[in-house]
Amino acid sequence: MDPRDEKKSELTVYPPHDSHIDEDPLAETQKTFWERSWPTFACGAGLWSDxxxxxxxxxxxxxxDKLYPKVYDGSVYSQNVSSVAFAGTVVGMLGFGYLSDHWxxxxxxxxxxxxxxxxxxxCAGAYGKDGSLTGMFNALTVYRFFLGLGVGGEYPAGSVAAAESSGEMEEGTRHRWFILFTNFQLDLASVASSLVPMIVVLATGEDHLRAAWRICLGLGVIPPLSLIYLRMKLKEPEEYRREKMHKFPIWLIIKFYWMRWCVVALIWFMYDFSTYSFSIYSSQWLEIIIGDSxxxxxxxxxxxxxxxxxxxxxLIGAFCSDWFGPRNTLAVGVFLQGAVGxxxxxxxxxxxxxxxxxxxxxxxxIFLALGEVGPGxxxxxxxxxxxxxxxxGQYYGTAAAMGKVGAFVGTYVFPIIVKNAPNKIRQxxxxxxxxxxxxIFSAFLAFFFLPKxxxxxxxxxxxxxxxxxxEQGYDTTSMGIVDVPAETEEVR
Structure with a gap:
């Protein structure tokens, strides 16, 4: 009898969510630091490209807007190119979340x-039929939607696999490694998304912006290209191999996790919803500093x-997450952000x-930094x-999709708030x-309703x-991935 099966049969009641177990089998694997860390990097670092x-x-x-002011500025093309990737991202989060668990x-x-x-x-090579601008913008819109699918796929596939792989890292450092290879990569990308174009525009000059925008988009494909080799060598995370489900009792899953998922999804929704309004400040003082010309x-x-x-x-939040726990760090960070706001x-x-x-x-x-320490x-x-x-994969993907929906809702709600304000200051x-x-409400939810x-x-x-x-009568002996012996593979 498989020792794991014997252990399963002894589990009759599930422990409370904040208890600690003595065994940590993932940490006992005889692997070097590189062998433990590179799967986490390979899984999460794709978020830089995202x-x-x-x-x-x-x-x-x-x-x-500068190149084609009459055709593009304020047109439907401008709206579509900017927002269509959002729709693709939501579809990707949901679809790839399903595939991540089932496949x-x-x-x-x-x-x-x-x-x-x-x-x-x-996207970098988009051209319209006969060189027309409308054709180019339509092609770019289509490509951006499918690009959004890939962006959405990185969340329930890459981040989830990174979390599972981080379980093999040294205890006391696991949260920081997950954050450094996921959210920190996104933050590095946000810096690169303005720094790289600045360098490109300086190199090409503003008389060659047609080349500049293609170079800016084209450079974004280098990171996923460099990751393809590493990801080809990836194996399924050890935890996933042990726990993979082949039959999903949907109702039992909902009964067990609906409350916890709602809290996570609501916090993510409010965080992305609020992020839109925070950009108002940056646009205001940038206008003061640099002007319009x-x-x-x-x-x-x-x-x-x-x-x-x-x-x-x-960076600070990554270490605080290990020292004080993700729940406390999130709650304190977002509370302080609200206070500073x-x-x-x-x-x-x-x-x-x-x-x-x-x-x-x-x-x-400081305000932006606190947002990253907490929910970011x-x-x-x-x-x-x-x-x-x-x-x-499905839990993470659907929660992340709710965050994107929050951002989308914010883009419509906040202009209405501004429009109905009684004066310019109130706007x-x-x-x-x-x-x-x-x-502040998110801090309350996190501290009192998220588990340790x-x-x-x-x-x-x-x-x-x-x-x-x-306890509910589900046969857990069917869970996990069974390795096929090498000699059996040869016979087949």
């Missing part, structure tokens, strides 16, 4: 990587300065003056580690009263879930 390809389109839109972590991840590479290259590269340089503020927050809102009238803009930039940077770093980690391995203040209040996440939570949560399924 972030770059998502963020750089803002710069490309600015270039299109394979590594194969799903490989498919998303190929999609990123192929459609990233097609500055060269494009100057604007991109200041955008880089803004985005750099994310990095220290993400309220202070900034009260000081908003000074934003229109050159006298205080320097101090305001510093406070705004930890909401994805909580989504990945508050559920069992067999359904992690800047009202969105931030709403956003800061949501930050330990270093060994993935293994522990799988044990809880197995025990629950057995």
């Amino acid at each position: 972030g770059y390809l998502q963020y750089v389109i803002g710069t490309v839109n600015t270039i299109f 394979s972590r590594t194969n799903t991840l490989m498919v998303s990587t190929v999609i990123l590479f192929v459609f990233g290259a097609l 500055s060269p494009l590269w100057v604007t991109l340089g200041w955008n880089t300065v803004i985005n750099v503020f994310y990095l220290p927050g993400s 309220l202070i900034m809102t009260g000081c908003y009238p000074y934003l229109d003056t050159n006298q205080y803009v320097g101090a305001f930039v510093v406070v705004y940077g 770093d930890n909401i994805g980690l909580c989504a990945a580690k508050t559920c069992a391995t067999p359904i992690r 800047g203040q009202d969105p931030f009263y709403v956003s800061s209040a949501l930050c 996440i330990n270093q060994d939570t993935i293994t522990h949560e799988d044990a809880r879930f197995r025990a629950y399924l057995e």
